[in-house]
Amino acid sequence: MEHMVRFELKKVVSKMSSKVALLLLLVFTIYMLSNANYLVWIEEDTQTELTGKAAAQKLREAEQEWAGPLTEEKLAEVISQGWSQGNRGIRFLLAMAFGEIYKPDFMIVGTLSEEDAGSFYENRTKSLREWLAAQGSWYTEEEKDFLTAQYEAVETPLVYDYTEGWTKLASTLPNVQMLLVLVIGFLVAGIFSEEYRTGASAVFFSAALGRDKAVRAKLKAGLLLITVVYWLTIAGFTAGVLLELGVGGAGCRIQTSIQGWTSFYNITFLQEYMLIAVGGYIGCLFMDSLAMLVSAKTKSTVVAVIVPFAVLFAPAVIKVMESPLAEKVEGLMPYQLVQMNSVIREFYIYKIPGRIVGAAGILLVVYLVLANIT
Numbered sequence: 263m264e265h266m267v268r269f270e271l272k273k274v275v276s277k278m279s280s281k282v283a284l285l286l287l288l289v290f291t292i293y294m295l296s297n298a299n300y301l302v303w304i305e306e307d308t309q310t311e312l313t314g315k316a317a318a319q320k321l322r323e324a325e326q327e328w329a330g331p332l333t334e335e336k337l338a339e340v341i342s343q344g345w346s347q348g349n350r351g352i353r354f355l356l357a358m359a360f361g362e363i364y365k366p367d368f369m370i371v372g373t374l375s376e377e378d379a380g381s382f383y384e385n386r387t388k389s390l391r392e393w394l395a396a397q398g399s400w401y402t403e404e405e406k407d408f409l410t411a412q413y414e415a416v417e418t419p420l421v422y423d424y425t426e427g428w429t430k431l432a433s434t435l436p437n438v439q440m441l442l443v444l445v446i447g448f449l450v451a452g453i454f455s456e457e458y459r460t461g462a463s464a465v466f467f468s469a470a471l472g473r474d475k476a477v478r479a480k481l482k483a484g485l486l487l488i489t490v491v492y493w494l495t496i497a498g499f500t501a502g503v504l505l506e507l508g509v510g511g512a513g514c515r516i517q518t519s520i521q522g523w524t525s526f527y528n529i530t531f532l533q534e535y536m537l538i539a540v541g542g543y544i545g546c547l548f549m550d551s552l553a554m555l556v557s558a559k560t561k562s563t564v565v566a567v568i569v570p571f572a573v574l575f576a577p578a579v580i581k582v583m584e585s586p587l588a589e590k591v592e593g594l595m596p597y598q599l600v601q602m603n604s605v606i607r608e609f610y611i612y613k614i615p616g617r618i619v620g621a622a623g624i625l626l627v628v629y630l631v632l633a634n635i636t
Contacts, residue, residue, distance in 0.1 A: 266475060270453065270483035280449055287445045287495065291438060295499055298434040299506040301426065303347065318426060318507045324348030325424040326510075332419045332518070337379035341371075352422060354520040359385045363393040363524055386523070387413045400586050405611055408618040412526035422518050425511030427504045428531035429519050432538060432603045438499050439542035439600040440574060446491055446546055447553045447570035450484045454558035477558075484554050485547070492546050496539055516606070525607050527620060537622055538602040544626055545599030547633040549573045573597060593621040599629060 274280055303317035304310070312320060324347050328336070332352065340352045353371050359382050360374065361367030390413050394406045401409070512532040516522030522534070529537070549570045557566035574597045592598075593610030602622065610621035 264479060264482070266479035267482045267486065270479050271487065274449055274453065274483070274487060277452075283445050283448050284491075287441065287491075290441055291495055291499055294434060294437055294441075295502045298430045298499075298503050301507065306347075315506050321347065321426060322424045322508055322510065325351060328352060329423045330421065332382070332422050334379045334382070337382050338376035341374045341379060342376050344372075351519070355518070355523060356382070358520060358523045359383075359389070361389075363389045366520070383418050390524075401609075401611075404613070405618060408611060409526050409609060412528065416515065416517055416528050420518050421514050423511035423514050424508065425514055425519060425531055427507035427509055428511060428535060429521060430507055431500060431503050432516075432531070432534055433521065434503070435496070435499065435535075435538050435542070436601050436603055438495065439538075439545065442492055442495055442542070443546050443549050443570050443574060443600060446488050447550045448567055449487060449491070450550050451553050451557050451566035451569075452563040453480050453484050453554055454561075481554070484551070488546050488550050489543075492543055496542070500535075500539075521603075521607065526609065526611075527606050527622065529606075534603075534606060537606065537626075541599045541602035541605075541622070541626060544630050544633060545596060548596055548599070548629045551633050574600070594624060594628070596629060599625055 275284075299314055301313060301317040301321065303312040303320040305312065305320075328340070328349050328351075330336070332355075337352070337356070340349045341356070343349065345353060354366070354368075356371045356374065357366040357368045360370050360378070387410065390410060394401060394409065511518075512535075513530050516525055516527070516529060516531055516534050519531075527534075552573065553566045553569040556569050557563060560566065590610070590612065593605065593608070593612075598605050598610075598621065602625075605621050605625065608621075611618055612621065612624060614624075
């Protein structure tokens with residue numbers, strides 16, 4: 263590593279405010295990890311309550327009794343057997359299939375007969391068609407056909423398994439990513455402006471070739487800081503969840519969980535995790551690189567610190583605007599990179615020359631390019 267890059271990194275991490283920020287990041291990450299790993303299992307014979315890893319082990323054993331293809335026969339068996347802690351995940355899917363697309367009917371599951379199992383997959387597409395018809399002109403006919411085709415393209419029967427570790431990661435990792443954007447933004451906000459605050463800029467940027475070398479060193483230090491802090495935190499959080507709740511079911515489709523049932527992305531839990539992790543990294547690169555740019559242009563650390571907050575929260579005003587255009591704008595806002603789990607579950611779709619695509623791929627490509635330009 264270049265001497266000047268090491269020097270810039272040392273200046274950032276040696277500040278008391280940076281140490282406090284990193285400590286807060288660690289504390290809140292541990293707190294969110296404990297929430298992610300919270301799981302309860304009730305022993306049916308003794309009514310003893312188990313939590314954490316012990317509960318995960320019990321749930322894994324119970325759910326794996328139902329692991330395998332969700333065939334008509336297996337669904338019929340779940341319907342006839344009634345509720346149990348082992349088959350509750352499949353019964354949740356039945357509630358989704360026989361309810362409205364965004365309104366699962368948990369009461370209807372108890373009224374189903376074994377014969378109803380045959381319409382399980384058909385009902386998923388049927389409920390989508392009914393919902394799209396109720397939206398009127400919100401989606402074009404071409405968009406409706408695309409969504410319907412995506413639903414019909416899912417491989418059936420779906421393969422079911424215990425996936426608690428992956429579903430918990432998908433729902434909790436975005437909270438960690440938002441915190442990372444803010445903390446890293448705070449760390450890098452002063453990389454450029456600090457020289458002007460101390461008055462060192464007159465010397466630091468005036469030496470022969472010093473300006474170019476100094477700017478490159480600061481950029482490298484900032485990018486290295488973003489990368490190291492982000493991936494160390496994500497790796498630690500991921501390991502903490504999967505070691506506690508297990509890694510099983512990584513190859514199952516996300517449609518086998520109640521959170522992913524409505525998604526038109528026909529991907530596995532592992533693929534979903536990779537999209538969320540990479541999306542968050544690109545989001546950090548873009549938003550925190552923007553903070554460094556503002557720091558250099560305004561010569562103000564305070565203004566630079568505000569940038570990640572503004573990018574994350576200010577666009578939320580778009581949510582109150584009910585229109586197809588507002589929805590499409592919202593789907594491509596930079597904060598969606600740290601809400602990739604929601605992007606995967608919502609119907610953010612766009613027409614580009616020759617085809618219709620989802621927002622996830624567009625977000626990754628567009629903001630990676632913008633981060634490099636910034």
